[in-house]
Amino acid sequence: EVQLVESGGGLVQPGGSLRLSCAASGFSFSSYELSWVRQAPGKGLEWISYISRGGSIESYADSVQGRFTISRDNAKNSMHLQMNSLRADDTAVYYCVRDRGTGWLDYWGQGTLVTVSS
Amino acid sequence: NFMLTQPRSVSASPGKTVTISCTRSSGSIANNYVHWYQQRPGSAPTAVIYEGNQRASGVPARFSGSIDSSSNSASLIISGLKTEDEADYYCQSFENRNRVFGGGTKLTVL
Secondary structure (H helix, E strand, O other): OOEEEEEOOEEEOOOOOEEEEEEEEOOOHHHOEEEEEEEOOOOOEEEEEEEOOOOOOEEEOOOOOOOEEEEEEOOOOEEEEEEOOOOHHHOEEEEEEEEOOOOOEEEEOOOEEEEEOO | OOOEEOOOEEEEOOOOOEEEEEEEOOOOHHHOOOEEEEEOOOOOOEEEEEOOOEEOOOOOOOEEEEEEOOOOEEEEEEOOOOHHHOEEEEEEEEEOOEEEEEOOEEEEEO
């Protein structure tokens, strides 16, 4: 069974940093691309970052470019999102998602809540 | 980047058919696959249709997807509506490495 489990969310002050992690199991981790998708309270889904199978290619939404960094460790079946210079509008549930070559996001974690507030 | 526009809400009665549209702002809708997700309150999204018209595992045949190049839009069609279909639905496509979501449509089954 494919499982994606996010961790690392919590309350952080504006300007602060947070590192999210995603632990994967039930599939050949290094064979799949991955993405992060977030959802602000009461709002829609927003894709924020993508990483290729080997980790050499990254892509970011304009809203997080230059502040967030995606990475993965294929030896540990894990993915991370380093979030710096956090703002109130980064408050959201962050989902770890398995990403197919056609852009299809076929498996989603349950999400981790990040709250940016003073 | 392009945008995907969906109606904010749609509603229909049980047993009826509903269509949710997803219009691409620039570039052809046929250039890249369109996928559809269902999200029930308090839950993570799940895929219902992928690559335009393929049903995800476990999704009933009542769900289907289509593309209309003339209106540059994709559609999710749900027939034989059930109360359990009430949820938010999102279309999504991509260009290069960037993924783009529509704003979401709230389906109410009256």
